Structure formats: structure tokens, C-alpha cells
Amino acid sequence: MPNIDPQNLAASLRRLGVADGHDDITGAIDRAVTACVDLFGVDGSGLMIADDQNTLRYLVSSDGPGRVLEEVQSETGQGPCVDTFVHGAPVRTEDMTREERWPRSRETIVEHGVRAVMGVPVRLGGVTVGSLDVYRDHPHAWDESEQDALVRYSAVVEAALRAALAGHNATELAGQLQYALDNRVLIERAVGFLMGRGGMDAVSAFEVLRSAARSRRSKVAQVAQEVLETGRPPTRQG
Amino acid sequence: MPIDDVAFSVSLMALLARVDLPTRADGQDVQARLDEVLSAATGVLGVDSVGLMMLDEDDVLRVVGVTDDAAGVLEAAQQRLDVGPGIDCVRDGAVVAVDDLAGSERYAPVWECLRGPSNGQPRGGGAARAVLSVPVRVRGETVGTLNALHRTPQRWDDAQVRAVEAYGAVIAILLRLEAAARTDGSVPNRPRPIEED
Numbered sequence: 001m002p003n004i005d006p007q008n009l010a011a012s013l014r015r016l017g018v019a020d021g022h023d024d025i026t027g028a029i030d031r032a033v034t035a036c037v038d039l040f041g042v043d044g045s046g047l048m049i050a051d052d053q054n055t056l057r058y059l060v061s062s063d064g065p066g067r068v069l070e071e072v073q074s075e076t077g078q079g080p081c082v083d084t085f086v087h088g089a090p091v092r093t094e095d096m097t098r099e100e101r102w103p104r105s106r107e108t109i110v111e112h113g114v115r116a117v118m119g120v121p122v123r124l125g126g127v128t129v130g131s132l133d134v135y136r137d138h139p140h141a142w143d144e145s146e147q148d149a150l151v152r153y154s155a156v157v158e159a160a161l162r163a164a165l166a167g168h169n170a171t172e173l174a175g176q177l178q179y180a181l182d183n184r185v186l187i188e189r190a191v192g193f194l195m196g197r198g199g200m201d202a203v204s205a206f207e208v209l210r211s212a213a214r215s216r217r218s219k220v221a222q223v224a225q226e227v228l229e230t231g232r233p234p235t236r237q238g
Numbered sequence: 239m240p241i242d243d244v245a246f247s248v249s250l251m252a253l254l255a256r257v258d259l260p261t262r263a264d265g266q267d268v269q270a271r272l273d274e275v276l277s278a279a280t281g282v283l284g285v286d287s288v289g290l291m292m293l294d295e296d297d298v299l300r301v302v303g304v305t306d307d308a309a310g311v312l313e314a315a316q317q318r319l320d321v322g323p324g325i326d327c328v329r330d331g332a333v334v335a336v337d338d339l340a341g342s343e344r345y346a347p348v349w350e351c352l353r354g355p356s357n358g359q360p361r362g363g364g365a366a367r368a369v370l371s372v373p374v375r376v377r378g379e380t381v382g383t384l385n386a387l388h389r390t391p392q393r394w395d396d397a398q399v400r401a402v403e404a405y406g407a408v409i410a411i412l413l414r415l416e417a418a419a420r421t422d423g424s425v426p427n428r429p430r431p432i433e434e435d
Binding site for chain 2 (some may be wrong): 005006008013014015016019031035039040076158159160162163164
């Protein structure tokens with residue numbers, strides 16, 4: 001770690017730790033995400049994190065339109081942040097009004113004044129756990145340097161999340177790790193199976209698993225396992 | 239818009255349940271995270287390098303991290319001379335922008351130090367020329383400074399100042415989280431044994 005002086009860092013943290021033991025974790029994550037507005041000169045920013053159903057949930061947004069952008073994606077399972085999460089890669093759109101990829105969420109997003117959107121994956125421990133997004137209220141062709149900068153900044157949001165999680169029980173975390181990663185592998189294999197079998201893309205395949213799990217109130221990983229065992233697409237609750 | 243606390247708690251629990259966060263020896267995680275955040279700063283801010291100086295318990299300004307030699311030389315010079323944009327930034331709690339150190343009367347001793355002993359050649363592949371020092375504030379108090387620099391003279395515009403200030407605020411947030419994690423019992427913060435000096 002050649003860049004950091006451990007002793008001077010420790011001295012600084014000792015000073016910061018003197019006044020009070022706890023800081024507001026939620027507020028800290030909120031500020032780390034909304035800083036994107038000043039850092040990148042965008043109109044809004046937000047963070048979505050996957051829940052235990054692997055459904056992306058709104059977590060933070062800098063403003064109202066940003067919140068709508070995230071909520072409608074959570075409801076419909078469609079949108080740039082969902083694709084970012086599913087593919088684990090940056091996704092950008094220059095103008096939502098001309099977008100054909102996300103018909104179910106497009107109209108609501110445009111209605112609320114969100115036009116150009118860019119999302120990058122947020123990873124923890126090598127697993128994609130969410131999506132960091134920025135938007136502009138007018139059409140904008142994002143260039144590579146803007147994408148690179150947001151990808152770099154996702155590392156900062158990841159560091160803030162890890163710092164927040166560091167205050168929690170690490171042994172509990174370790175115990176559940178393997179199970180969780182196994183689940184993720186199952187889901188990815190089932191997505192691959194459905195893509196090959198049903199001629200659908202990864203986002204649609206993931207959505208099939210997710211909606212089946214929802215309708216049956218079971219976990220996406222359970223549905224994925226069933227698909228792999230039976231060799232058939234999932235059935236909804238009936 | 240405030241964060242959704244319920245959604246946040248649910249998501250944190252979900253993350254805890256399925257993500258590998260390998261823990262390292264005491265303090266190394268913190269170093270790694272800060273190293274990532276400083277390294278990312280150059281790409282996010284579009285500057286050549288950054289340095290971070292923070293006050294310790296005795297109000298002494300110490301160099302906590304730098305991204306390259308140019309920042310290292312600048313921070314060391316400021317610390318040694320007790321002169322420089324970062325020093326003024328912490329003392330006044332305000333942004334200090336220097337478009338060209340070589341043309342700055344106020345910081346002439348710093349530039350003398352940076353350009354080398356006698357021949358006027360910059361050290362380490364190019365010394366800092368343009369410097370922007372922003373406060374790192376915790377609970378309203380200035381506890382350090384983030385110094386962004388270019389190796390060529392440059393005029394800092396408002397958008398750049400806002401961006402570097404925002405980054406300084408994010409570093410403050412991260413350090414607060416780290417400090418809190420050290421004091422809530424999850425990471426022991428014991429006095430060092432005598433034999434370790």
C-alpha cells in the first residue's frame with residue numbers, strides 16, 4: 001500500500017474517533033452518492049442495490065426525478081440500471097425518448113424529466129450488488145471519459161459501503177458467504193439456460209426467474225435451481 | 239432527498255448475507271479503502287495527482303496519502319516549510335486555488351523546494367504547478383485538506399472547484415465511517431503493547 005501512510009492515517013482516525021463513536025451510516029452513503037451531481041455536473045444521481053430476491057431496490061437518489069427513475073425500474077424490472085446490474089457492465093442512453101430497450105419504464109422516466117442516463121455496476125467482494133446511476137434532464141451523448149470517471153467513482157461508493165458494513169458482524173457474514181455466492185452462480189446458470197432454450201436475452205431471462213419467484217413467494221435461487229433440475233422454464237404460481 | 243432508511247437497512251442486510259468481504263489485519267482494510275479512494279480521485283477529477291493531509295490528535299498536519307511523487311514532494315515541502323496552499327486551506331478552512339506555483343509570491347518557498355536544488359529542473363518527472371486545496375471537514379471543523387494538482391499551469395474554474403470540494407467531502411464521509419467502525423467494538427482500538435514501541 002505505497003500510497004498511504006498507515007501511522008498518519010491511524011493518527012487522523014484517532015482524532016476523528018474521539019468526539020463520538022457512531023456516525024450516521026445512511027447519511028454517509030447518501031452524501032457519497034449525491035456528490036455525483038457536483039463531481040460530474042449532472043442533474044441527478046442514485047444508487048440501487050439488489051435485495052435478497054435479486055431485485056434492484058431504490059436506495060439513494062439526489063432528487064425526485066432520480067427517485068422515480070429508480071422506482072419505476074424496480075417495479076417493471078426494466079431500465080438502464082437493471083441492465084447494468086444484470087450484465088455487470090456500464091449502460092448508457094443518450095435520450096430516453098428515443099429508447100426502445102425499456103418500453104415498460106420509458107414513458108414514466110421521460111415524464112419526470114429524465115433524458116440521458118448512465119449506470120455503472122457497484123461490486124462488493126467480486127459480486128455485482130447494484131448500480132450507480134447519473135442522469136441529465138436533456139439529451140446527452142455520454143463519452144468514454146465520462147463513463148471511465150463514473151466507473152472510477154463506483155470504487156469510492158463501494159469503499160463507503162464496505163466501510164459501513166465493516167461496522168457489522170463479520171463472522172455472521174463469513175458464514176453466509178458461500179451459500180450466497182452459490183445462489184448467484186445458480187441464477188447465472190439458469191439465465192444462461194433460458195437464453196439458450198428460449199431465445200431470450202439475459203435481461204428477459206432474469207426477469208422470467210424473478211417474476212416466477214415473486215409469484216410463488218420463493219427465492220430467485222430456488223426457481224433457478226428448479227429450472228436447472230427440470231430443464232423447463234419456471235412456472236408461475238397457479 | 240433523504241435516503242430511505244428502511245430500504246437501506248433491508249439492502250444492507252441483504253448485502254451482509256451474500257457478499258464476500260474478506261477481513262484483513264487491523265487497519266489494512268482501512269488503508270486499502272482509502273488507497274482506492276485516492277487513486278480514483280485522479281480519474282474522477284481529471285487531475286494529474288492528489289495528496290491528502292490530515293490533522294492528528296495534537297493538531298499536527300500529517301501526510302496521509304499521495305497518488306504519485308509529484309504530490310508526495312509537494313506535501314512533504316508544505317509540511318516541512320509550514321507554508322503552502324494546503325497549510326492555508328486548513329488554517330482558514332477555505333479553498334485555496336493556485337494557477338501556477340512558479341508565479342506565486344506567497345508560495346515562492348514551496349516552488350523553490352519543488353523545482354530542485356539549483357538547476358531549475360523539476361523533480362520526479364514533473365513538479366506540481368497548479369494546485370487546488372480544499373478543506374476536509376468533519377462536523378463543521380476543518381480536519382485536513384485534499385490537494386489536487388496539475389503538472390502544468392492551469393486556471394481552476396468553478397466547476398472544477400466544486401468537484402474537488404465534493405471529493406473532499408466524500409473523503410471526510412469515508413474517514414468518519416472508518417473512525418466510527420474503529421470505536422464501536424467491531425475493530426479493536428487498544429493501546430499498543432509496550433514492546434511494540
